[in-house]
Amino acid sequence: MRPVEPSIIEQRSRHPLGDRSASYEPQPFVEVDRLSLYYGEKPAFQDVTLSINKGYITALVGPSGCGKTSFLTCLNRLTDLIAGCRVSGRIMIDTRDVLASDIDVIQLRRRIGMIFQKPNPFPLTIRRNLEFPLREQGLRDREQIAEIIEATLRDVGLWDEVKDRLNSPALALSGGQQQRLCIARALALLPEVLLLDEPCSALDPLSSGVVEDLIVSLRDRYTVLIVTHNLVQARRIADYAALFWIKNGAGRLIEAGPAKQIFEEPRDPLTAAYVSGMRG
Amino acid sequence: MAETLSRPQDHREWFAFVLVWGAAALVTAVFCWLLGDIIWHGLSHVSWTFLTTSPENAGRRGGIGPILVSTSLILGVCLAVSLPIGIGTAVLLAEFTSDQSLFGRMTRRSLDVLAGVPSIVFGLFGNAFFCKALGLGFSILSGGLTLACMVLPILIRSTEEGFRAVPASYRLSAAALGLSRSTTLVHLLLPAAVPGLLVGLVLGIGRAIAETAALIFTSGYVDRMPQSLLDSGRALSIHIFDLSMNVAGGDANAYASALVLVVLLLAINGAASWLATYGLHRKIMTV
Ligand SMILES: Nc1ncnc2c1ncn2[C@@H]1O[C@H](COP(=O)(O)OP(=O)(O)OP(=O)(O)O)[C@@H](O)[C@H]1O
Numbered sequence: 001m002r003p004v005e006p007s008i009i010e011q012r013s014r015h016p017l018g019d020r021s022a023s024y025e026p027q028p029f030v031e032v033d034r035l036s037l038y039y040g041e042k043p044a045f046q047d048v049t050l051s052i053n054k055g056y057i058t059a060l061v062g063p064s065g066c067g068k069t070s071f072l073t074c075l076n077r078l079t080d081l082i083a084g085c086r087v088s089g090r091i092m093i094d095t096r097d098v099l100a101s102d103i104d105v106i107q108l109r110r111r112i113g114m115i116f117q118k119p120n121p122f123p124l125t126i127r128r129n130l131e132f133p134l135r136e137q138g139l140r141d142r143e144q145i146a147e148i149i150e151a152t153l154r155d156v157g158l159w160d161e162v163k164d165r166l167n168s169p170a171l172a173l174s175g176g177q178q179q180r181l182c183i184a185r186a187l188a189l190l191p192e193v194l195l196l197d198e199p200c201s202a203l204d205p206l207s208s209g210v211v212e213d214l215i216v217s218l219r220d221r222y223t224v225l226i227v228t229h230n231l232v233q234a235r236r237i238a239d240y241a242a243l244f245w246i247k248n249g250a251g252r253l254i255e256a257g258p259a260k261q262i263f264e265e266p267r268d269p270l271t272a273a274y275v276s277g278m279r280g
Numbered sequence: 281m282a283e284t285l286s287r288p289q290d291h292r293e294w295f296a297f298v299l300v301w302g303a304a305a306l307v308t309a310v311f312c313w314l315l316g317d318i319i320w321h322g323l324s325h326v327s328w329t330f331l332t333t334s335p336e337n338a339g340r341r342g343g344i345g346p347i348l349v350s351t352s353l354i355l356g357v358c359l360a361v362s363l364p365i366g367i368g369t370a371v372l373l374a375e376f377t378s379d380q381s382l383f384g385r386m387t388r389r390s391l392d393v394l395a396g397v398p399s400i401v402f403g404l405f406g407n408a409f410f411c412k413a414l415g416l417g418f419s420i421l422s423g424g425l426t427l428a429c430m431v432l433p434i435l436i437r438s439t440e441e442g443f444r445a446v447p448a449s450y451r452l453s454a455a456a457l458g459l460s461r462s463t464t465l466v467h468l469l470l471p472a473a474v475p476g477l478l479v480g481l482v483l484g485i486g487r488a489i490a491e492t493a494a495l496i497f498t499s500g501y502v503d504r505m506p507q508s509l510l511d512s513g514r515a516l517s518i519h520i521f522d523l524s525m526n527v528a529g530g531d532a533n534a535y536a537s538a539l540v541l542v543v544l545l546l547a548i549n550g551a552a553s554w555l556a557t558y559g560l561h562r563k564i565m566t567v
């Protein structure tokens with residue numbers, strides 16, 4: 001078990017959900033420099049340079065297999081779990097050098113929440129799903145944990161739906177509820193960055209809408225990076241967008257910039273062709 | 281499924297129907313006949329006295345008290361040794377060794393070979409290693425350790441399968457939440473792997489409790505009440521073997537002992553599947 005980090009409690013009082021000011025000067029928070037990733041000898045993507053602004057929603061779009069998921073997993077070093085996976089380049093998140101060999105990966109992952117395409121709550125009760133990572137982070141105070149559970153569940157709009165059955169299995173929830181529970185579970189750790197990998201694609205249109213509204217409500221408070229195949233959705237929610245494409249068998253970043261520019265006056269012909277699919 | 285099978289559409293389906301149900305009926309019939317035979321001949325001899333008293337006149341009369349004690353001790357030694365080693369090795373193989381690595385492949389291959397080795401070979405090995413080389417003599421300890429060697433391959437492989445059956449998304453989502461590898465292992469993977477472990481355990485105990493060949497050379501024949509783990513002790517299966525092969529007029533007690541053995545086996549099986557479906561399921565894998 002890890003020792004209790006004294007900073008956690010302080011951070012909590014300093015950084016309650018929801019009272020950061022609403023407007024930001026665009027200010028890079030995640031800076032990716034010439035990043036490449038190989039599975040064995042096969043490149044997933046190469047030479048990606050991208051900076052992601054603090055407190056905004058950035059959408060990653062592109063055809064299947066162009067390395068969007070792989071890109072996200074670099075940012076929280078989930079790539080460490082994949083045998084034969086090699087990453088080169090440089091990633092700075094705030095002041096942290098993510099790829100440095102001496103970085104505390106566990107701390108890093110607590111600062112960077114990730115939501116997967118398929119909702120993946122643990123086969124535990126709803127309460128235990130939220131409580132488990134918190135306890136692991138060093139939080140022991142039952143009352144405080146209960147407060148955080150309520151606050152995050154309210155944050156994702158799930159509180160009223162589950163407050164009477166916190167002790168029932170999380171897997172009994174609907175897909176949309178499970179996905180919101182997963183988002184709550186990530187938010188409870190007070191991340192700075194949220195990585196969302198097609199969070200709505202396994203959900204029905206109604207739940208998808210609910211989750212989308214939730215993501216929009218996270219703007220300003222978190223730096224959100226979302227992968228989506230739904231260009232209409234990307235257009236609706238994103239402040240910035242980046243297009244990945246497969247060239248010579250490896251993913252490349254084709255164009256990145258403000259969403260308005262990417263979707264309405266793209267500079268690259270590939271981008272133009274891709275986003276025109278949105279209108280057609 | 282049953283709907284379509286019970287109303288066969290054409291000859292081929294009819295044939296498949298007869299084959300499938302025939303095979304199932306045959307297996308069930310053999311089991312029932314076996315069980316019926318044992319109950320028929322054995323039930324009238326089983327009583328509390330039979331379960332608690334010592335055998336007399338080479339087992340023709342008296343009970344199986346000391347034999348039950350020896351059997352449980354042998355099984356206890358076997359489990360106490362094989363469970364921790366088995367789970368540990370399974371974790372190592374499933375979570376910390378890649379499929380392709382030389383170490384992983386060699387270990388798996390050796391285990392698969394070991395699982396198929398006849399028990400008499402384990403008996404001779406146990407006799408040479410535990411009884412002679414380690415100087416434990418004919419003892420419950422030697423017998424239990426030999427059984428542990430025999431049960432380990434089955435236990436490890438099926439526990440490993442249990443770990444592999446846990447979806448990779450658990451590991452990824454746990455890591456993404458900043459859970460350490462050990463926490464993930466203890467709190468998420470281990471509970472999820474329990475069904476595999478239980479299957480291995482039931483198969484293993486089944487093999488161990490029914491074992492004669494591996495025990496004849498290691499824990500021995502002595503049917504007295506054991507005083508310590510270093511005493512020789514006669515296991516139930518050896519008792520049955522001895523009564524039916526070497527003791528004229530021992531059939532009645534052989535049947536009664538066989539009945540006890542079968543009931544024990546069924547009880548262990550039942551307990552394990554209850555544990556898998558209710559006890560643990562409800563608590564951890566709740567759906
Ligand atoms: N664990 C892995 N091992 C080997 N190759 C992988 C692995 N994961 C992904 N790949 C390969 O890397 C490339 C990029 O995959 P990735 O999942 O990042 O694409 P993606 O853009 O997220 O696709 P999608 O939109 O379908 O989710 C693909 O060619 C894929 O086959």
Ligand SMILES: [Mg+2]
Pocket residue numbers: 068069070197
């Ligand atoms: Mg993907």
